[in-house]
Amino acid sequence: MRAFVYGVFYRLPHPVRRRIVRTFVPKYIVGGVVLVRDSEAPAPGRLLLLRQPPGKGWGLPAGLLQRGEPPIVGAARELAEESGITVDPRALTPAVPNAVVHAKGWVDMVFELEVPASTTVLEVDGAEVYEAAFHPIDDLPRLTLSTQRLLAYYGIGPLVAPDDPTSWDRPSAPSHDG
Template structure:
């Protein structure tokens, strides 16, 4: 089953972005809502962030995924965090990020939540199919990020795009 799942993800992530969006829109015809987790290392005073390397493996991203039908965003965020990193938190242990919802062009909405866990006592578990690797990274020394992750992190003043023009610039004091 794991091999089939890995092959399916491999094929899906090799498709052009437009085709992947088309497939997702057919499965979720009205709109696409994702749940995202910004997980900081409480041992490092929040100066480290949990990132994942997922297929096709060209950049690092945040734990995230699409909500299931009728699933509350906070429940979906906790579920995705557990599925992709092995970190099991109850929904009430997550807190809404500010801003909580990021609306992207083309009908995509990310609902973002934050959490802090001690990296020293937190075991990261990945399945090797949906996620290749999970690791903690210093905010001042982030690895190559996916473009979507870099854009999303900019809303929170994190990463390489924070000083560039974009919709996140309106949120700066």
């Protein structure tokens, strides 16, 4: 029976097959996120965080992709909109893992960037973002729960248990010791 159903499905015109798939397959919202590290900070480094409404925790530069927008372009756009840091999307490197699939229906495409904090001007609009600042990775401020969960994939933050043998040793974190 299964072979028959697949045989019928693949004989349908492509637009009909696509509509069927879009109707019955779970849909995901895709966002772009940038982990911005201070290239001048000694290990373990400093990370750019944003305080956004309602202002109860700090998060990462991130936002939803526009329809048809490549993730790396959307991540660079969101970084510029939220922090004032404008970079060519090619300056971003895919984080490892690059895609984080969340159970609640969204996917974060995560990229990394290093900038010198001493010469990087941070500009926020006061509406979408209240404040932007670099924070020591070993002394992070209160983070939003979604930021805590995302950073844990990269071995950062309060949800990473130092003695947990299942936590990953993320080689994507750049070394800052000379």
